[in-house]
Amino acid sequence: MTQELKRVRETPSQTAGPYVHIGCTPGFTGIDVYEADLGNVMKTGPVKGEEITVTGTIFDGTGTALTDALVEIWQADADGLHNSPQETRGIADPNFTGWGRCASDMTTGAFTFETIKPGRVPYPDGRLQAPHISVWIVARGINIGLQTRIYFEDEASANSEDPILSRIEHRNRIPTLLAGREKDGVYRFDIHLQGPNETIFFDI
Amino acid sequence: MAENDTGKAGGYLPRDRAWQPAALTPAYKTTVKRSPQAALLSFPTTLSEETGPVFGHGHLSEGDTDLIHNFAKDGESAIGPRIIVHGRVVDENARGVAGALVEIWQANAGGRYRHKKESYLAPLDPNFGGCGRTLTDAQGNYAFHTIMPGAYPWPNGPNDWRPAHIHFSVFGQAFAQRLITQLYFEGDPLIARCPIVGAITDPDAVSSLIAPLDMGRAIPMDSLAYKFDIVLRGRYQTFFENRPEGS
Numbered sequence A: 001m002t003q004e005l006k007r008v009r010e011t012p013s014q015t016a017g018p019y020v021h022i023g024c025t026p027g028f029t030g031i032d033v034y035e036a037d038l039g040n041v042m043k044t045g046p047v048k049g050e051e052i053t054v055t056g057t058i059f060d061g062t063g064t065a066l067t068d069a070l071v072e073i074w075q076a077d078a079d080g081l082h083n084s085p086q087e088t089r090g091i092a093d094p095n096f097t098g099w100g101r102c103a104s105d106m107t108t109g110a111f112t113f114e115t116i117k118p119g120r121v122p123y124p125d126g127r128l129q130a131p132h133i134s135v136w137i138v139a140r141g142i143n144i145g146l147q148t149r150i151y152f153e154d155e156a157s158a159n160s161e162d163p164i165l166s167r168i169e170h171r172n173r174i175p176t177l178l179a180g181r182e183k184d185g186v187y188r189f190d191i192h193l194q195g196p197n198e199t200i201f202f203d204i
Numbered sequence B: 001m002a003e004n005d006t007g008k009a010g011g012y013l014p015r016d017r018a019w020q021p022a023a024l025t026p027a028y029k030t031t032v033k034r035s036p037q038a039a040l041l042s043f044p045t046t047l048s049e050e051t052g053p054v055f056g057h058g059h060l061s062e063g064d065t066d067l068i069h070n071f072a073k074d075g076e077s078a079i080g081p082r083i084i085v086h087g088r089v090v091d092e093n094a095r096g097v098a099g100a101l102v103e104i105w106q107a108n109a110g111g112r113y114r115h116k117k118e119s120y121l122a123p124l125d126p127n128f129g130g131c132g133r134t135l136t137d138a139q140g141n142y143a144f145h146t147i148m149p150g151a152y153p154w155p156n157g158p159n160d161w162r163p164a165h166i167h168f169s170v171f172g173q174a175f176a177q178r179l180i181t182q183l184y185f186e187g188d189p190l191i192a193r194c195p196i197v198g199a200i201t202d203p204d205a206v207s208s209l210i211a212p213l214d215m216g217r218a219i220p221m222d223s224l225a226y227k228f229d230i231v232l233r234g235r236y237q238t239f240f241e242n243r244p245e246g247s
């Protein structure tokens, strides 16, 4: 026997199932119990930085769009600061929450976030990461939430020195993490759960 | 940021992927085409994952914890056995997580969800919406008042039934801690038959999702109680200043 470590194990995940919206976006399903669904507005006033729209669809291994998913994003403000009690480097833009939650459309599967282009956030060793948005996806058939990141196609020089992107072995998969600019201020980020274009998912 | 008695908080501990369910568990058929095939890309957490939004009481209202009444007409209440579901949200270092957002959803007493895509023949309860939410207190405690959800059949195998369960979404202090899970009830014979529960292979991990009957929190002549504690990822504890500002 040894001394006991006072540590407990993380609660196991279970799928969010097909009705995640009842709990996380009840207004979206017509259950008007709450005043508003949390996470449906990221900008609460005039914001600093470039305002952008990020839109996309999640596809399964057959190419079918997921129409029952929930997507959450979390990101820094234009200066790379998070609107979080855990942020120690400065005060983030008070009009930008940094957190968004969106149910994918029940017919098309599209999700959309009205947000801003994030600034750069340091890696643990102090190097700057390229602008990115953290993503978490749950749905029926997903046993544990999938983590990935949205980087931006038009940030080539920052992307080239990003500590994570630069360490990815399969270089041909990096484009799965890049949001493409559709037009000014509008980016597309489709997510593929399987197949030749499978999105890189993180264990982070 | 000194936030504990053992030293400086580092990055988040990695998930134990052997304890957590795998992405692909073919007995739960929907996972077959929805599970990533490539290895996950492992990296230490950065500030992007170590931070998270703050949820204030301004976002929520008192009645959000009472599923028996939050959707019911005035003077009426949801049908079903009345229960209290309570517990504590802690991290892997066994410290309470204050201010965690806990959102729950569930079927009604007959096993029917209030959702456009739901087709089970059990009736809707006009007084039951099926959702609740709260923030944990300073010690990490939370409590809901609800009704016992019914078991329900689902299209997977030829005759699969979900054990009675309550879905839980928990948001702690960091995006890295984000978790969705399900509470099951002590003594339910359907737990062992469920392919979704079966996605978890470690029997101790399954046990950690089964809430015991808690007569100490029951209210005589009113409600039974079940206890469900939740553990979120914790941080490395280090005495050494090996991370730059912001760690």
Ligand SMILES: [Fe+3]
Binding pocket: A017, B107, B162, B165, B167
């Ligand atoms: Fe369910």
